[in-house]
Amino acid sequence: MESSSKLPLHLCHVHKLSIFINRTHIFFHSIALVFLLYYRASFFFFQDTTKTKATTLAWLLVFVSEIFLSFEWLLSQSFRWRPVSRTAFPERLPGDDKLPAVDVFICTANPEKEPTVGVMNTVLSAMAMDYPPEKLHVYLSDDGGAAVTLKGMREAWRFAKWWLPFCRRYGIKCRAPEAYFSAEEEDADFGGSEFIEEREDIKLPELMGEIWVQEKYEVFKKRVRERATVGDTRSGLSRDHPAVIEVIQETSSDDAIQENETKSMPLLVYVSREKRHSHPHHFKAGALNVLLRVSGVISNSPYILGLDCDMHCHDPSSARQAMCFHLDPKISPSLALVQFPQKFHNISNNDIYDSQLRSAFWLLWQGFDGVGGPCVSGTGYYIKRLSLCSNSIHEVEFPDGDPMKLRQSFGPSNEFIKSLHQNNKPDMLIHRKNALLNEAQLLASCAFENGTEWGEEVGFMYGSVAEDYFTGFRLHCKGWISVYCNPPRPQFLGSGTTNLDDFLVQGTRWTSGLVDVAISKFCPLIYGPLKTYTFVQSMCYAELALFPIFYFLPLWCFATIPQLCLLNGIPLYPEFSNSYFIVFSFVFLSSISKHLYEVLSTGFTFRHWINEQRIWMMKSITSRLYGSVDALMKKIGMREASFFPTNKVDDAEQLKRYNMGVFDFQTSILFLAPMAALVILNIASFAVGISRVIFLGELDKFFIQVFIPFYVILMNYPIVEGMLIRKDSGRIPPSVTLLSAIVSLIFYFLGCIIFM
Numbered sequence: 001m002e003s004s005s006k007l008p009l010h011l012c013h014v015h016k017l018s019i020f021i022n023r024t025h026i027f028f029h030s031i032a033l034v035f036l037l038y039y040r041a042s043f044f045f046f047q048d049t050t051k052t053k054a055t056t057l058a059w060l061l062v063f064v065s066e067i068f069l070s071f072e073w074l075l076s077q078s079f080r081w082r083p084v085s086r087t088a089f090p091e092r093l094p095g096d097d098k099l100p101a102v103d104v105f106i107c108t109a110n111p112e113k114e115p116t117v118g119v120m121n122t123v124l125s126a127m128a129m130d131y132p133p134e135k136l137h138v139y140l141s142d143d144g145g146a147a148v149t150l151k152g153m154r155e156a157w158r159f160a161k162w163w164l165p166f167c168r169r170y171g172i173k174c175r176a177p178e179a180y181f182s183a184e185e186e187d188a189d190f191g192g193s194e195f196i197e198e199r200e201d202i203k204l205p206e207l208m209g210e211i212w213v214q215e216k217y218e219v220f221k222k223r224v225r226e227r228a229t230v231g232d233t234r235s236g237l238s239r240d241h242p243a244v245i246e247v248i249q250e251t252s253s254d255d256a257i258q259e260n261e262t263k264s265m266p267l268l269v270y271v272s273r274e275k276r277h278s279h280p281h282h283f284k285a286g287a288l289n290v291l292l293r294v295s296g297v298i299s300n301s302p303y304i305l306g307l308d309c310d311m312h313c314h315d316p317s318s319a320r321q322a323m324c325f326h327l328d329p330k331i332s333p334s335l336a337l338v339q340f341p342q343k344f345h346n347i348s349n350n351d352i353y354d355s356q357l358r359s360a361f362w363l364l365w366q367g368f369d370g371v372g373g374p375c376v377s378g379t380g381y382y383i384k385r386l387s388l389c390s391n392s393i394h395e396v397e398f399p400d401g402d403p404m405k406l407r408q409s410f411g412p413s414n415e416f417i418k419s420l421h422q423n424n425k426p427d428m429l430i431h432r433k434n435a436l437l438n439e440a441q442l443l444a445s446c447a448f449e450n451g452t453e454w455g456e457e458v459g460f461m462y463g464s465v466a467e468d469y470f471t472g473f474r475l476h477c478k479g480w481i482s483v484y485c486n487p488p489r490p491q492f493l494g495s496g497t498t499n500l501d502d503f504l505v506q507g508t509r510w511t512s513g514l515v516d517v518a519i520s521k522f523c524p525l526i527y528g529p530l531k532t533y534t535f536v537q538s539m540c541y542a543e544l545a546l547f548p549i550f551y552f553l554p555l556w557c558f559a560t561i562p563q564l565c566l567l568n569g570i571p572l573y574p575e576f577s578n579s580y581f582i583v584f585s586f587v588f589l590s591s592i593s594k595h596l597y598e599v600l601s602t603g604f605t606f607r608h609w610i611n612e613q614r615i616w617m618m619k620s621i622t623s624r625l626y627g628s629v630d631a632l633m634k635k636i637g638m639r640e641a642s643f644f645p646t647n648k649v650d651d652a653e654q655l656k657r658y659n660m661g662v663f664d665f666q667t668s669i670l671f672l673a674p675m676a677a678l679v680i681l682n683i684a685s686f687a688v689g690i691s692r693v694i695f696l697g698e699l700d701k702f703f704i705q706v707f708i709p710f711y712v713i714l715m716n717y718p719i720v721e722g723m724l725i726r727k728d729s730g731r732i733p734p735s736v737t738l739l740s741a742i743v744s745l746i747f748y749f750l751g752c753i754i755f756m
């Protein structure tokens with residue numbers, strides 16, 4: 001015991017080989033970029049007889065796009081500067097009595113898009129974590145204010161009395177019942193290989209236990225679903241309802257569960273904050289801040305696990321893994337959070353939409369971790385309560401001083417202000433239960449935050465629909481650090497988007513949230529550099545905020561300008577025989593091969609590389625554009641902020657197509673038309689380009705300009721197929737194809753007017 005307590009609780013591995021490869025690549029690639037930009041710039045400085053207004057404009061547009069892309073590339077290298085990974089050793093943690101308490105925050109917003117059984121699976125998996133139950137408190141925020149959710153919680157509590165002892169007794173790994181019972185026979189979910197062997201030895205009564213629990217689960221599901229269909233009178237009132245807070249305690253003793261097992265259940269609390277049309281509710285950030293306050297007067301645990309309702313605990317050890325970092329005296333004082341990756345259970349082999357966000361969670365976050373830590377990533381993080389409620393990292397102990405000032409920051413609740421002192425543990429369920437619950441009602445009211453610093457200086461940040469990113473940024477600017485922990489077995493599993501429509505809508509929201517920050521006074525490029533842990537970390541943040549803009553502008557330009565110029569016979573790139581041709585080819589080959597290397601080195605395939613290239617183009621043209629415009633319009637007051645939760649109910653046909661790797665184009669015309677129009681324009685310009693090469697012998701002059709549309713068509717072949725070949729309901733409807741053709745004709749005529 002003595003010796004084990006001296007062993008480190010975690011290790012950090014610096015990826016030396018990757019660092020070497022990345023930095024070498026940065027060196028050569030930047031030299032090539034300098035030459036490329038020099039070539040462009042020189043056009044404007046040297047007199048040339050062929051220079052007309054039209055060519056100058058075209059060159060200028062391409063030049064600006066190249067500058068944007070180069071700058072974006074430079075920022076994105078911050079993630080490649082110093083990748084690290086970490087290993088935690090939970091077995092070296094001190095005894096259970098020395099572990100700190102954890103509050104789990106789960107958010108749900110809409111029982112139709114987020115079915116209650118699924119939400120309750122998340123709740124149950126959190127309750128069943130491998131952590132002392134008296135130190136675990138699970139809160140569900142229900143922004144829909146739906147009766148079915150509250151009833152679901154009561155049912156979940158009853159079922160938990162069976163489920164938790166079952167998981168503990170048999171050491172079940174996957175503690176979300178749905179995932180557990182639907183797992184394939186050979187699925188290693190049942191506690192890894194040792195346990196599978198063990199399972200074979202399961203004695204009859206124990207096997208009966210499993211069947212028995214499964215039956216209970218079926219009953220649970222049935223009851224929840226029944227409730228869902230018996231008209232939910234409150235669900236229509238999701239933007240207008242009072243606060244409802246209930247500590248779930250179901251005491252009917254119709255079953256023979258032993259007293260002590262019931263006692264060993266985590267606290268379960270339902271919170272539906274007050275919502276009124278007249279008050280902004282700030283979406284998920286608002287919900288989380290209410291949970292922060294309400295839990296402050298109920299359990300006030302020093303650490304918080306944040307979860308989305310669709311992301312269950314897939315491994316019960318995550319809290320212990322996280323504590324390996326939070327309890328390490330060397331980093332603990334400045335450590336705000338431990339972030340686990342978002343992983344998804346419904347990803348197909350050929351993940352055509354890159355729903356699993358490979359680059360973020362397999363690559364970028366490791367780089368983020370090496371330079372100060374990743375941002376809060378929505379779900380699957382263990383955050384220190386104190387970091388959300390203090391103005392700077394140095395303010396570790398709360399000032400006993402000016403109570404007026406504290407009330408100004410935190411609002412008019414003495415109970416809550418008392419809770420800011422970490423050692424204040426409310427003895428909620430014993431003496432003052434009713435008083436504290438009344439206080440909680442006040443804390444969950446929508447007027448409570450008026451005139452306070454909630455969302456601006458304390459708690460989760462408002463002002464961006466990517467509240468996670470923004471909150472992480474502000475924490476890092478206050479001097480906190482974070483770590484990224486990615487153990488082999490996913491600690492959390494959620495449901496990823498499996499159709500193009502959801503994917504692009506979600507991408508638009510994220511873009512809008514990121515650009516919200518980019519165009520605010522907190523733009524990381526300006527606000528960050530001197531505040532974050534390292535300068536490189538603020539570059540990471542800047543990349544995340546700015547990449548939507550730095551992608552959509554150049555990509556729109558590269559999808560139109562070279563093509564229109566080709567149609568009008570204007571060369572934009574060095575000839576085949578010019579030595580700068582090598583520079584352009586090098587930049588292109590170097591970026592795509594580096595991307596390919598990254599995809600392969602993270603264990604993915606060539607096919608995934610194509611998928612990522614394609615979806616990058618599709619998203620840049622649509623989501624990145626619309627999201628940025630949305631953010632701008634919000635900024636100038638032309639639009640209200642919105643947060644449409646992603647749909648968590650799969651359409652069977654769409655899911656089938658996703659699993660088969662077939663695009664499902666059943667999405668808004670606003671997304672389809674630009675993609676299709678640009679592909680048509682590229683086909684036309686490619687055809688014209690080829691005829692120029694054949695009939696006019698202009699290969700030398702137009703090689704690159706013919707190659708660009710070729711690459712666009714090749715990468716976006718599914719769009720061509722969707723327009724011309726497919727006949728199923730997931731194709732691009734002929735009306736949209738027709739409209740897109742008209743749009744591309746308009747582009748063509750505009751091009752003729754400008755570039756002729």
Ligand SMILES: O=c1ccn([C@@H]2O[C@H](COP(=O)(O)OP(=O)(O)O[C@H]3O[C@H](CO)[C@@H](O)[C@H](O)[C@H]3O)[C@@H](O)[C@H]2O)c(=O)[nH]1
Pocket residue numbers: 107108109110114141143282283284287307308309310377378379465466467468506509510513643644645646647
């Ligand atoms: O007004 C709202 C809207 C949403 N949510 C909850 O927020 C969570 C995330 O919403 P979801 O629709 O699943 O969005 P995603 O795009 O899948 O979420 C990603 O992006 C969000 C920011 O846009 C982050 O908050 C998430 O953690 C991150 O997983 C869900 O649990 C919702 O119930 C609320 O509680 N209140």
Ligand SMILES: [Mn+2]
Pocket residue numbers: 308310494646
């Ligand atoms: Mn989600």
